[in-house]
Amino acid sequence: MxxxxxxxxxxxxxxxxxxxxxxxxxxxxxxxxxxxxxxxxxxxxxxxxxxxxxxxxxxxxxxxxxxxxxxxxxxxxxxxxxxxxxxxxxxxxxxxxxxxxxxxxxxxxxxxxxxxxxxxxxxxxxxTTVQAALPEEGFDAWYAERRTTFGKFFKDKERARRSLEAELGPITVAHGLRDPALLDHLIDLKAAQYRRSGLHDIFACGWTRDLLHALMAEARPDFGASLATMHGGDKLTAIEFSLHAGRHYHFWFPAYEPSLARCSPGILLSMDTMRLAGAEGFRTFDFGFEGEHYKKYFVNQTQTVREAVVMRPGLGRVATDALVGALDRTGVRGEAIRASLRRRWATIEACEATPAGRLRGAAVAARSAAVKIAARRKAPARVAHA
Incomplete structure (x- = not known):
């Protein structure tokens, strides 16, 4: 026993x-x-x-x-x-x-x-989380299989690469970079993106920014964090921060130049990072949670995880009741909204180390969600045609 x-x-x-x-x-x-x-x-x-x-x-x-x-x-x-x-x-x-x-x-x-x-x-x-697993033969063998399976997608990306180069100049890709100023630039891009989207800015609390810098600052023999970049001519078109250990490479924080979205610089950077890191022995490239449409063209294996909140018996939904209740009073119902708000509260609670910070974050989240829901209600209904 x-x-x-x-x-x-x-x-x-x-x-x-x-x-x-x-x-x-x-x-x-x-x-x-x-x-x-x-x-x-x-x-x-x-x-x-x-x-x-x-x-x-x-x-x-x-x-x-x-x-x-x-x-x-x-x-x-x-x-x-x-x-x-x-x-x-x-x-x-x-x-x-x-x-x-x-x-x-x-x-x-x-x-x-x-x-x-x-x-x-x-x-x-x-x-479900999704990964691209390279065969022992490396990136070229993986790409040949993907291009056969999803020919249209990858041919489109090859055309996008030529278009990007024709517009900006020669494409150069670097990985394994550990430049603090470059990381700050990426963090600022992500923070601005969170604010535009009405999401909680996970970098506003300070320690999260420090965490990425601390991870990047220590290059250990079998563990590290680094940046990859893609330039077209002199212009930075895409950047990504990743974590890696053993033969496992985890794509973490990406950003790309929005005006060049038609050329898919972020996707091109992921492909080139896989090629370069694959040559160094990495074999599993983790794209995190499924959802973004482009991931299905890359990944060939999955992993099941669980999303859960375990409450002490008798406490009920104390944490999220204040946030959910603010919307309940506006007449909003539905488990999908509650699930979204629980995730938002989890982010706020984890980021903000003080009760005052968590209270401010919850108030902003409630207002943001209420504004979005009100706008959705005012939007004209779509008319179905036979």
Whole structure:
């Protein structure tokens, strides 16, 4: 009979060499934990930057059974680095199952919010992330298969490349860049995009910007973060920040020049990054959650994760009731809206380390959602024609 699971909450720097050796071994040997987000390096660097950072060390008797890096916001718990990280779960050996509900119970979380949980869980709903897996022969073999399967799409991109070059001059692509000023430029582009879209600006709180800089600043032998860029002549047309470890490359924050959208510079940069990084031995290129139309032409494998909120029994929907209730009073109903607002609240709660910051974020989100819904109601109804 398995011994009762116990937990100790510590700072990352308190883990000894034996613990970090286990962490490294489990994250590289367990296929479910191959994402860079599960590496000790990610947790160690992020713990220096993220407010409320800690590590849950699970034990059965005297034996360490797993680790869960996380952050606290009052009584609520999120994975370490949320809302930035796309994957999270317990770092444990194959065969050890420490479920989401176990984690919430042992951490005594009022609420544990996870958008991309990998591992045992009964709560929440399944979501799909998508990856492009290169064969051992590399990028050229992958591209030949994709071009055969989706000929029109990739021929269009080849024409787009020629058009971009004809308009701006020779195309040059660089990857593995670690330029702080270039990263600040990308972050400013993303922040402006969030504000235009009415979304919460995840970089306004400060520590999220610091996290990307901290990850990029440390180039470790089997882990790192870097930028890739595409120029047409002297003009920067696309830029992307990615995280990578082992043979796994995770596309993270992309941006491109909107006036050149017809030439698909962002897609072209992803293709060229795969070609260059593939030549260095990377074989899995992770595009994160499915959804954007272009991804289906790239990806050839999927991974199932769970999006869930585990509440302490009896608390109900305390966290989101204030936000959802603001819209309920306008007469808005529907689970789709509630789900959207729960996600928005999760982002606000993770970003904002103070109650005042969370309150301001919730008020802005409620106003933004109400304005969008009011505009939708005023829009003229479409007339169906027989």
């Amino acid at each position: 398995a011994e009762t699971l116990q937990v100790e909450i510590v700072k990352a720097e308190a883990l000894d060499a034996a613990d970090t050796a286990l962490w490294r071994a489990w994250s590289t040997s367990n296929p479910a934990l191959r994402s860079p987000y599960f590496r000790w390096d990610y947790a160690e660097i992020a713990s220096r930057v993220c407010p409320g950072a800690a590590v849950a060390v699970f034990r059965r008797g005297r034996e360490t059974a797993g680790f869960f890096p996380h952050q606290r916001r009052g009584g609520s718990v999120q994975p370490l680095g949320a809302p930035m990280n796309d994957y999270h779960g317990v770092i444990a050996p194959i065969g050890e199952e420490i479920g989401l509900e176990d984690v919430a119970r042992l951490l005594k979380a009022r609420r544990l919010n996870v958008p991309g949980w990998i591992g045992a869980a009964q709560t929440g709903e399944a979501r």
